[in-house]
Amino acid sequence: MNPAIFEFLAARRSVKPDRLAAPGPNAEELQKILATGARVPDHKKLSPWRFIVFEGDARKAAGEIFAKACEKEDRQAPSPIRLETERGRFLRSPVVVAVVSAVKPKPGAPEWEQVLSVGALCFNLCLVANALGFGTSWISEWIAYSPTVREGLGLAENEKIAGFIYIGTPMEKPEERERPNIDALVSHWPASEAG
Numbered sequence: 001m002n003p004a005i006f007e008f009l010a011a012r013r014s015v016k017p018d019r020l021a022a023p024g025p026n027a028e029e030l031q032k033i034l035a036t037g038a039r040v041p042d043h044k045k046l047s048p049w050r051f052i053v054f055e056g057d058a059r060k061a062a063g064e065i066f067a068k069a070c071e072k073e074d075r076q077a078p079s080p081i082r083l084e085t086e087r088g089r090f091l092r093s094p095v096v097v098a099v100v101s102a103v104k105p106k107p108g109a110p111e112w113e114q115v116l117s118v119g120a121l122c123f124n125l126c127l128v129a130n131a132l133g134f135g136t137s138w139i140s141e142w143i144a145y146s147p148t149v150r151e152g153l154g155l156a157e158n159e160k161i162a163g164f165i166y167i168g169t170p171m172e173k174p175e176e177r178e179r180p181n182i183d184a185l186v187s188h189w190p191a192s193e194a195g
Contacts (some may be wrong), residue, residue, distance in 0.1 A: 009127075014174075021168055025129065039124065040133070043109045043113050049102055049104060049117070057099070067087075069147075098165075099163055101118040125138075136167050
């Protein structure tokens with residue numbers, strides 16, 4: 001057993017996007033996060049995912065797409081404050097990585113397995129960034145499901161956003177949160193008979 005790895009995993013926490021400050025990963029660190037993060041189970045070696053990276057002014061440009069989507073898709077006209085919130089959504093952290101799920105038809109590689117691979121990838125990106133000393137938050141929010149945002153980001157018909165990984169330097173250590181009772185979630189098969 002490697003105690004350091006166990007302690008790292010046992011203490012891992014997400015950090016809210018607005019609690020992530022500069023600096024974010026530099027080009028070399030980001031490459032390491034993406035390359036190492038992509039080392040996940042991938043039946044048939046399909047790489048059923050891709051990345052869109054937002055840094056610098058690209059975060060503002062994405063915010064304009066979000067504001068436009070909000071104006072177009074909300075049932076009621078959004079307030080100026082709401083539109084500013086959408087414009088600043090990606091400015092909450094120095095780097096945002098959109099993980100795009102791209103299921104590829106392939107006999108022997110069911111869609112569900114490819115989707116699971118993307119989920120593993122999202123979490124692996126967080127772990128690698130955390131190992132490099134960065135805080136992360138994997139969230140989707142409404143923008144992941146917006147047709148206007150999908151179009152603005154150039155997603156193909158078979159693609160979906162699996163989530164946005166916000167990466168930056170934590171402003172403070174996140175507090176521990178309540179965890180599930182593992183004993184209540186585990187069963188053994190076959191179930192032993194009472195008595």
